[in-house]
Structure formats: C-alpha cells, structure tokens
Amino acid sequence: MDDQRSSSILRIAAPLKSLLQRFTYLGLIGLAFSMMLLGKIDAVLVDRVRAEVTNAVAPILGALSRPAQTVSEGIDNFRSLTNIRAENLALREENLRLLQWQSAARKLYADNSALRALLSAKPEGGARFVTARVIAGSGGAFANTLILNAGASDGIKKGQAVLTDQGFVGRIAQVSSRSSRVILLTDFNSRVPVLVESSRGRALLVGGNTRRPRLIHVAPGARVTPSDRIVTSGHGGAFPPGLPIGVVAAVSDGGVTVQLFADYGRLEYVKVADFGLKGLVAKEP
C-alpha cells in the first residue's frame, strides 16, 4: 500500500525535480555570464574578491608549494652533481672574465660619480625591497600570474615592480593583507614601456600569454636587431629606467619578439621593489 503511494508521489515528483534542476542549471549558467560581464564592468570589485579568496587559500598554497619545491630542488641537486666538473671549469673561466669587468666597472663608477658631481645631477632615490615566496603560479592561454606570500601587511602596494636576480619580471596587480598577485610580462594584459639598450629606441613590450612577449610601437627609425638588450625605459614613471628584461629573439615582418632573462617557469623567490615612484597607478585606491 505504502509502496504504491510513494511510487505515485515519485511519478509526480520526478518530472518536477528535473524541471527544477533544469531551472537551476540555466540559472547558474546565466549567473556565470553575468559574472563575466561584471568582470568587464567593475574590474576593481572583481579584483578585490579575487584578492580576498586568494588570501584565504594562501596558507594551503604556501604549505603545498614547499614539498613541490623540495622535490624540484632535489632533482636539481642531482643533476648538478653529474656535471659538477664541467661547471667548475666554466665558472673559473667566467670568473676571470668577470674580474676584468669588475675593474672596468670600478673605473666607470668612479668616472660616473665624478661627472655626476660636476653636473650636479639629481640622484635617483634608493629602493626598498621585500622578498617574497611564490606560492602559486598559473600560465597558459588565459593568464600568466603568480601569487606571492606577502601582502599589504608587508608593505607591498599595487603597481610595484617585481624583480629576480635576472631582472624585471612583472608588476603587482592585486594586494590583500597577506598575499598579492603579480602580472608577469608574458601576461596578456601586461604592457611595459621599454628601451632598446644599444640604440635607445623606445617601444612597448606587450605580453600575449606566450613565452615571448612582443615589442610594439617601436620608435620610427630605431634599429632593432636580434640579441639587443631590452630594459625598462622609466617612461610613465611606474618603474625606474634600466631594469633588465631580456634580449631581442627575432625580428620579422610579424614583429619583434623578446626572449626574457628570467626563467618564468621556475620562479621561487622574487623581490618586490618599492622605488618610491607613484607613476600611473597613483590615482587608484
């Protein structure tokens, strides 16, 4: 008796349930579309939400990234053991070359400071650095960003330059209290004014979510040849001039691509530099 009744209830309830489910499904799809739209309309709000959620997950990411790092360090150690002899030889040679450079640099430094004093040139301000660990990274077709384990409480602000020992890699895009997000130079939304070091030609370095960003708006008449060094130009006042970025990899009709100095796949620690520059992001909160 009971069985019969419950089955008749089921007979009515099942289509109702599937109808309800269909509505939920369409509702959630609609919600997703409106979120995409919201990201376009109010990017600041979406950034805020992103930063807060990232902040909440940051401790987990921090813990998980340690074993991953340890494993990769172990593999590196093993690999370097196998060719330690060849490396030693190469380093000795390099050391000799660098010693020559060192004396040249000392001489230039002395010259430079004497000439600066003569011209009473305005000194560039010193920088303050915060070293942070990379706890998450995403690369690929949609975004090339990193998450760092330092945030506003460590003195990190939006727009600051992110450096490694090999040079400039990106800028701070979102900050929350204990974590921050870096937009790498390879990201689709990254645009940085640069100089071709040898010819002093100005250009804009544009990321495209590929490994090699491109140079656009190269100043007319500027000569760009492969293996030219690319450095920040300091235009716009967001970053100081002369931070190394990479070398020109190829020049073709399709444009100029740049091979970056830093290995973006293996960033473990980065320096966030506060050069005291307000630049273009000064007006944002």
Add this chain to the structure above:
Amino acid sequence: MNTALWQRLDLWARNTTPFGIAVLLVILNVVPTSIPDYAAITPTLALIAVYHWAIYRPNLLPLTAVFALGLLQDILSGAPLGVYVLVFLTAYGIVLSQRRFLAGKSFMIYWLGFAIIAFGAGVESWVLASIWNFALLDFRSLFFQFLISLGLFPIVAWMFMRWQQAFLPQD
C-alpha cells in the same frame, strides 16, 4: 550510544569527499612545480573530477558544487571570472545527459568520452576568453593542455575509481 548519529556523520564525511578532492585538485593546479614550461600547459585537473562524478555519483557533486569549483578555478588561476564556471557547467550538463551511455562501459569508451569533453572544454574556454579579451588568444597552449590532461586522465580516474569502491556507499 548514539551510533546512528556517528553513522550519519560518517556517511556525510564520506559523501563530501568527491567535492573535497575536486577542490584539492583545483588548488593543486596552481601550485608551482618548477618543471620547465609546465606552467603554460598545466591541465585542468578538476575537469576530470567533474567528468567522473557526473557519470558515477552526480548526487555527490551537485550543480552548485560544480559552480563553486569553476569559481575557485577562475579566481585562483587568474582566468576571466566565469570562464571555468561555464566550462565546468557545460561539461557537467553534457556528461549527465550521456550518463546512461557512459556508465559501466569499458575504460576505452570512458577515456574517449573524456577526450571529447576535454576537447570541447578547451575550445569553449578559448572562445569565451577570446571574446572577453576582444582578441584571439593562443590556441596552441590549450591544445597541449588537452593532450596532457588526456595523458593524466587514466591515473586520476583510476584513483577516483578506487576511492569510490573503497569509501563511497553504493548508488
């Protein structure tokens, strides 16, 4: 005392594991690995979870859970908000409608089904992100992502199968 309560708690804990593991996969997705160029082709691991549970235990990974997974993936990976939500929801919906066909079939069919879903997901995310950015994004890295997830699928799916047999109640 209160064995019933403990049993209920135990069941509840077991039943939340599919979602829990999927969240873990989303987080694992963004952990830096230091493998050269891996970051550019990291597969979307959570898609495997969405695919598997949509076939075998859709009641344990309901629509709202899929929505939450997509949202977390978007937020952590830095993709435009909503892209992975839509991708996961579409994949879930399609798999759910083909559930009877896919469930209990040979592993090859199960794998092939994932290949189709993953490829569709790649194309969908590419189209959505391209529209969002008003520009054609690079499709090559997405294609490699697709290949890598195909390769990883047997391992992850095998773990899901074992988990399901060992810890989850029968349907």
